[in-house]
Amino acid sequence: MRRVAMIGAGMTDFGELFELGIKDIVPMAVTEAVNSVDKGFDRNDIQAAWFGELVATDGFATGILADSCGLLDIPVSRLENACATGNDAVRHGAMAIASGMYDVVLVVGADKVRETSSRSTFWDWMGMTRDAAWDFPLGLVAPANFALHAARYLHESPVATREHLAMVAVKNHHHGVTNPKAQMRFEITMEQVLNAPMVVEPFGLYDCTPQSDGGAAVILVAEELADRYTDSPVWVRGTGIGLDRVMHQHKRDMTTFPPTVKAAKQAYAMAGIGPGDVDVAEVHDCFTGVELINYEDLGFCDKWGAAKMIENRETYVGGRIPINPSGGLKAKGHPPGATGVAQCFEIWEQLRGQSTNQVDGARLGLAHNVGGPTAVSAITILGIDKD
Amino acid sequence: MIARMISISRIGTALPPWGNEGARTVGDDEDAVTLAVAAGLAALGDTDPSIIGDVVFVSRDFPLLEGGNGAALLAGLGCDDGVRIREIIGGSPAVLDAIAHATDGTLVIGSDAAGSAGASAVLCGRSGATVELAGRVTRSMPVTTRDARGNSSDYADPRLLRERGVNESLARLGDPRPIAAAGLSAREAGSVCDGNTPKLVTTGASAIGFALAALVEQGASGTVLAVEKATLVVARLGEGNVLVTRDEPPARPRPGGQLAPGASVSISLSAYERAFDAKLRLAAAECADCGELSYPPRHRCIECGSEQPTTLVPLPRRGEAYSVATIRVPVPGLISPYTVVIVELGDTGVRTLVRLTGATPGSVAIGDTGRLVFRLVAVRQGVPDYGYGFLPDSAQAEQKGAA
Numbered sequence: 001m002r003r004v005a006m007i008g009a010g011m012t013d014f015g016e017l018f019e020l021g022i023k024d025i026v027p028m029a030v031t032e033a034v035n036s037v038d039k040g041f042d043r044n045d046i047q048a049a050w051f052g053e054l055v056a057t058d059g060f061a062t063g064i065l066a067d068s069c070g071l072l073d074i075p076v077s078r079l080e081n082a083c084a085t086g087n088d089a090v091r092h093g094a095m096a097i098a099s100g101m102y103d104v105v106l107v108v109g110a111d112k113v114r115e116t117s118s119r120s121t122f123w124d125w126m127g128m129t130r131d132a133a134w135d136f137p138l139g140l141v142a143p144a145n146f147a148l149h150a151a152r153y154l155h156e157s158p159v160a161t162r163e164h165l166a167m168v169a170v171k172n173h174h175h176g177v178t179n180p181k182a183q184m185r186f187e188i189t190m191e192q193v194l195n196a197p198m199v200v201e202p203f204g205l206y207d208c209t210p211q212s213d214g215g216a217a218v219i220l221v222a223e224e225l226a227d228r229y230t231d232s233p234v235w236v237r238g239t240g241i242g243l244d245r246v247m248h249q250h251k252r253d254m255t256t257f258p259p260t261v262k263a264a265k266q267a268y269a270m271a272g273i274g275p276g277d278v279d280v281a282e283v284h285d286c287f288t289g290v291e292l293i294n295y296e297d298l299g300f301c302d303k304w305g306a307a308k309m310i311e312n313r314e315t316y317v318g319g320r321i322p323i324n325p326s327g328g329l330k331a332k333g334h335p336p337g338a339t340g341v342a343q344c345f346e347i348w349e350q351l352r353g354q355s356t357n358q359v360d361g362a363r364l365g366l367a368h369n370v371g372g373p374t375a376v377s378a379i380t381i382l383g384i385d386k387d
Numbered sequence: 388m389i390a391r392m393i394s395i396s397r398i399g400t401a402l403p404p405w406g407n408e409g410a411r412t413v414g415d416d417e418d419a420v421t422l423a424v425a426a427g428l429a430a431l432g433d434t435d436p437s438i439i440g441d442v443v444f445v446s447r448d449f450p451l452l453e454g455g456n457g458a459a460l461l462a463g464l465g466c467d468d469g470v471r472i473r474e475i476i477g478g479s480p481a482v483l484d485a486i487a488h489a490t491d492g493t494l495v496i497g498s499d500a501a502g503s504a505g506a507s508a509v510l511c512g513r514s515g516a517t518v519e520l521a522g523r524v525t526r527s528m529p530v531t532t533r534d535a536r537g538n539s540s541d542y543a544d545p546r547l548l549r550e551r552g553v554n555e556s557l558a559r560l561g562d563p564r565p566i567a568a569a570g571l572s573a574r575e576a577g578s579v580c581d582g583n584t585p586k587l588v589t590t591g592a593s594a595i596g597f598a599l600a601a602l603v604e605q606g607a608s609g610t611v612l613a614v615e616k617a618t619l620v621v622a623r624l625g626e627g628n629v630l631v632t633r634d635e636p637p638a639r640p641r642p643g644g645q646l647a648p649g650a651s652v653s654i655s656l657s658a659y660e661r662a663f664d665a666k667l668r669l670a671a672a673e674c675a676d677c678g679e680l681s682y683p684p685r686h687r688c689i690e691c692g693s694e695q696p697t698t699l700v701p702l703p704r705r706g707e708a709y710s711v712a713t714i715r716v717p718v719p720g721l722i723s724p725y726t727v728v729i730v731e732l733g734d735t736g737v738r739t740l741v742r743l744t745g746a747t748p749g750s751v752a753i754g755d756t757g758r759l760v761f762r763l764v765a766v767r768q769g770v771p772d773y774g775y776g777f778l779p780d781s782a783q784a785e786q787k788g789a790a
Contacts, residue, residue, distance in 0.1 A: 119647065119719050132655040133662035134683050137765035137772050138742055139652075139714060139721045147712035148729060155710075155753045198715045201749065248729055249682070249738040250689065254710055 001098040003386060005226035005233035008037040009348040011216035011341070014333030015183040020213065022057045022112045027068045029215035029338075030108060037219065038230040043069070046219070047102040049076045052089030052109035054336040055124060065108060082129060083284065083371020084241070084259075085109060086216070086340020087378035090367075091239040093220045094380075103222045109341035110215030113334075118211055129373045131247060143200040143208055143287060145248075145373060150202055150289030152254040160292060160307040162202050166193035167310045168288040169206045169330060175317065176327020178356045181342075183212050183333035207288040212333030216342035223386075234348045237273070237364070238381035240266030246375045257290075257370050259377035260297035267366070267379040268299075272387070275299030278321060279362040280350050282343035284370045284377075285328040294368060295323070317357055325350065325357040336371070343367035344380055351384045393489045394627060396515035398600045399429025399508045401634040402588065404745050404782070405641035410503040411588065412641060415722055416744055416762040416776055419448040419498040420456050422506035424463030424761040426596070427496055429632040430508040436465040439510075440492035442472040443485040445592040448500040449474060450763075450771045452535070459773050462667035463761040464494075465701070478615030479569040479595035480523070486511055486595075487520035487622050497592030505589040507596020516603060516627035520620070521610060522560040528552035528617035549575065552617035563610050563621050567602055569594035570614035579612065603629040636783065642747045649719020654767035664699060666774050669759060671737055672697035682737045703733030704759045708777065713749040724748040728777045730759065744776030751779045 010032025012025055020028075034041050051065045058064065062076040081088040086109040093107035113121060122141040129145070130136040154160055170190055176182040188206055196204035219229075226233040242262030245251055251258075268274055275298055283298065285291035292306035300321055301309050309315055315323035326332045326346040329339060347365035349355040363384045370377040401422050406412045413422070423444060431439075442460065449456055457472040475481050482497040489495060489511035498506035511518075528551060530542040553571070557563065557579065567584050568576040570591070576584045585601030587594050595613045602611065602624060613620045664670065665684050672684030674697060679690035682702060687694050713726040726743035728751060743751050744762050751757075757779035764774040 119649065119717060122718050123649075123652075123720075127653075131683070132658035133666065135740060137652050137654075137767060137774075138727055138740065139718050139725060139765075140727055140740070141714060141716070141718055143716075144712040144714050144727055148710045148727070151712060151753065152710040198713075200715065201711075201713045245689075247683075247740070248710075249740050254729075 002100060003223035004094045004097045004236040005221050005223060006218050006236060006348055006382065007221050007226060007229040007233050008033045008041060008219035009217070009345040010036050011181055011338070011345045012214050013181050014212045014214035014335060016114045017213040018114060022110060023064055023068045025110050025112065025213065025215040026065055026108060029110060029217040030069045030106065033217035033219050038232065039228065041219065041229060043071065045104045046071060046074055046106045047104050048074055048096055049106040049108065050079055050089045050092045051076060052079045052085040052337040052341065054080060054082070054085055054111050057112040057115045081378065082376050083286065083336050084340065084369040084376045084378035085337045086343065087367055087369045087380045088241060090218060090341060090344055090380050091241065091378060094236045094239055097220055097222050103225055105220045106217060107220060107341060108215065108217045109338040111335035111337040112213045113211045114213050121211060135247065141200070143203050146287045146290055147200040147203055148248055149254045149293065149374060150287065153289060153293055154202060156255050157304050157307065159304055162194065163190065164292060164307040164310055165202060165207055165288040166190050168285065168291045169193045171310065171316055172285060172324050172328040172330040175325050175357055176331025179327050179332060180356065182327040182331050183210055184331045202289065203287050209286045209329040209334040212335045214333060214335040214338045214342070216338045216345050218341060218344055218348070232352050234351045234382050234384060235386050236380065237383040238267035238271030240264060240379045242377045244375045246373050248373065255293065257293060257297050257374055257377060259375060260294060260368065260370050263377040263379040264298050267381045271381040271383065273364060273381070277364050278366045279364050280322050280325060280347065280359040281366040281368065282326060282328065282346050283323055283368040285324060285330050286334060288330070290370065291323065294370070298366070298368065317359055322359045325355060325359055340367060340369045340378060344382065347382045351382060392517055392519055393487065393511050394513060394515040394517050395486065395509050395599065395629055396512050397430045397432070397510040398596060398603065398629060398631045399426045399431065399634065400505065400597055400600055401425035401429055402505045402636065404636040404639060407638050411505055411638060413500050413504045414641060414744065416742065416764065417500070418450045418763050418771065419446045419500040420450055420459050420463070420771070420773065421761050421763055422500060422504065423460055423496045423498040423508070425634050426498070426506035426508040427464045427494060429634040430494065430510050432630070432632055437467065438492055439464070439466050439470060439494045441490060442466065442470060443475060443493060443495045444472060444498070445475045445477050445482045445485060445496065446498045447476055447478060447591060448498070449476070454770065459667060459771070462664065463773065465668065478592050479613035480615050480618050480620035482592050482595045483611070483613040483620040483622050484520070484523065486518050497596050499589050499591035499593045502591065503589045505593045505597065507593045507600065509596050509599060515629050516608065517625035519623045521563065521623050522621040524556045524559050524619050526556050526617035530616065548616065553579065553614055556617050556619045560619060560621055563612065565612035565621065566607055566609040567598040568612040568614060569598040599624065600631045604631055636745070644722040644724060645717065646722045647717035647719050651720050652765045652767045654770050654772065659770070659772065668699065669702050669704065669775055670699040671702050673700045680735055680737050682739060702737055703735060705756065706730040706732040706759065708751055708753050708755045709738055711751055711753055726751060730777050739775070741774065742776050745778045746782035751781065755779045755781055
């Protein structure tokens with residue numbers, strides 16, 4: 001397999017971008033990525049593109065990318081893998097280069113969640129992830145989907161409480177303040193989180209990601225071409241995708257996300273590293289409790305160790321392993337198709353020493369999604385070192 | 388008039404927990420079918436549903452006039468889908484008539500979802516107490532009406548109804564003095580009956596079953612009257628052993644909740660049809676090779692990967708909450724708050740994801756035990772989507788505490 005270099009990355013602001021459609025967001029993200037290339041980049045060099053989008057808005061996804069970005073003469077494919085769409089799109093781009101099929105690939109992720117009313121999103125997403133006859137009519141909205149895990153996790157954990165969930169929200173809001181792209185750039189207190197209106201127990205309003213629009217793009221090239229574009233490429237060191245039973249009824253242990261464990265195993269093995277080698281991570285914190293479970297599933301601590309990690313501020317920037325320095329989904333926002341690609345954008349900046357919330361000396365970073373009916377996870381490991 | 392002799396051996400009654408001791412109201416997940424299932428299962432007790440050869444379902448509150456309630460009722464009762472079922476639009480006179488004309492193995496159910504809600508089911512056969520038709524008169528006194536479109540009117544003249552309706556019809560039947568009257572208010576019943584007539588919680592199709600239940604519990608026998616406006620049926624209840632089982636939780640106020648505006652929950656009727664038997668009969672697919680239970684049924688065994696044809700087997704109905712989530716935000720087309728529960732069924736290892744029922748949303752915790760009961764999960768594009776809800780044992784305690 002050929003090595004894959006990330007030589008450019010960009011993202012739009014995340015937020016309720018009512019004034020922008022998907023046909024605006026996609027070219028904006030792509031142009032940011034093109035402009036980020038150190039030695040300049042001609043978009044005509046792009047040989048193929050992958051577009052990660054969860055819900056199509058304004059119609060035909062691949063055509064929109066080709067048309068709105070002036071890329072009418074290359075193959076474009078759409079990829080949808082629930083909330084793991086973004087990191088899976090990156091994986092597909094990396095595979096295309098590693099295989100030798102293409103030398104320069106564009107990966108875009110974008111979604112326009114707020115193209116429908118804030119409430120109807122519940123049903124839009126349920127239709128994609130729920131069994132039509134069995135689960136759909138129950139009203140198992142996205143927060144409930146994860147709350148069933150978090151409730152069981154809190155029940156079984158000898159240490160974790162709702163306060164530990166709140167600590168995650170406080171941290172990620174704190175991290176988001178310095179991120180100019182983030183949707184929610186304000187600090188919150190433990191009291192605010194714990195006293196906020198309840199959404200789905202145990203998640204209050206501040207335990208939940210906002211609804212967001214946005215896009216992100218990365219440019220991947222073969223190792224031989226990297227020098228042409230930059231002297232400081234970021235290397236795609238490992239990728240992984242894990243799956244699980246799709247119905248909650250069939251998940252034997254809901255205190256963990258087995259897809260994450262499986263995806264991490266693949267990605268660590270491919271990168272030849274272990275969880276202890278990761279300097280910075282962007283993990284899927286659509287709901288606070290999910291971030292805690294991720295710590296354990298990704299191997300950053302032992303089972304039930306997550307509560308102490310957040311309590312001891314080990315996952316703050318400056319801590320043992322900073323998690324979500326961008327603010328995470330919680331504060332940065334969560335346009336599902338864009339989320340994983342935007343995580344890679346953040347890690348790309350971190351590894352190049354360019355982040356507004358820089359982790360000192362970061363050489364290895366990990367991006368992680370978990371989603372769908374908690375049945376899929378995608379992980380990308382990026383490094384400043386080739387091997 | 389031909390009078391035939393049939394006996395009744397079992398009576399089941401069911402009331403929603405919501406309302407007060409005088410009148411119950413259905414919850415959002417109940418209708419005439421779910422109440423009928425509850426009453427029918429109460430009547431059956433541990434008896435194998437295969438003894439039922441004929442079902443008569445009487446109501447004026449059928450959820451569907453077209454599309455069908457019968458298959459859901461049979462599935463909920465655990466009856467074979469080859470069992471004869473008739474839906475009769477009517478009140479207590481129709482029920483009493485059906486009982487008097489029943490054959491061995493007929494289950495006659497009266498169910499009321501509008502107004503004062505409840506259901507009763509009477510199992511007819513060769514043993515028990517005899518019920519013999521004594522008279523019938525069908526007359527018109529439409530002081531209240533409801534048409535096919537649901538438009539209703541009220542002439543508002545109770546004295547006219549009593550004097551030219553009920554009393555005139557009684558006179559035409561030779562002024563019988565019944566020991567119980569179903570379909571009248573307690574005061575009206577008292578005025579037409581001899582002795583201590585049982586006080587009934589419903590006045591529609593289910594009322595006669597409640598009356599018969601009360602009479603056999605008292606060991607009483609004699610003339611019983613079923614009334615619907617000016618239409619009357621009179622029968623004689625004999626002596627004999629009748630087992631009465633009441634699924635009647637004490638009444639308490641229905642929990643509040645707010646319906647968020649929005650489109651109704653969409654449905655795939657092909658998915659509905661594929662799931663129907665397993666979902667409404669609470670039955671899992673048993674693997675022919677390894678015996679593993681898959682719920683919902685699936686093409687490939689969840690345990691061993693066998694793709695051999697499977698057999699549907701009933702699942703245990705008692706279980707324990709494995710995880711719980713209470714949705715408090717508004718969700719379009721739904722009433723919030725509501726609680727979803729993953730229930731582990733008996734010692735099968737099978738889990739199911741259902742709504743909490745019969746209890747205040749949020750009032751169930753992981754580890755709580757309870758049973759699965761037949762409920763209306765949603766109405767989807769006009770189609771009642773039936774399944775099961777988790778009724779926690781703690782709801783019974785809550786009810787006792789409130790009573």
